Amino acid sequence: MKEGYVWYTAPGEYHSFKNTGNEPLKLVFVIIPNDKDGLLSFFKKVGAEPGKDATVFSPEEFGKIAAEHDLILKPAKVE
Numbered sequence: 001m002k003e004g005y006v007w008y009t010a011p012g013e014y015h016s017f018k019n020t021g022n023e024p025l026k027l028v029f030v031i032i033p034n035d036k037d038g039l040l041s042f043f044k045k046v047g048a049e050p051g052k053d054a055t056v057f058s059p060e061e062f063g064k065i066a067a068e069h070d071l072i073l074k075p076a077k078v079e
Helices: 039-046 059-068
Strands: none
Touching: 039 059
């Protein structure tokens, strides 16, 4: 992806992204509302409000939160 690109991921489709640039990665997510446990509630748990510091989670904590919101995380491929 490059600045200004749009990325669509269909429901249930595995996906990932990696910042290969030299600047911090900035993303805007648009999420279709879901039931109590799912992607929207997951991002509310791990995200930070604009202007506030984000919480840093260990991989184990992040994985636990994902599982609580019915998400399946696959390990990144090491190149």
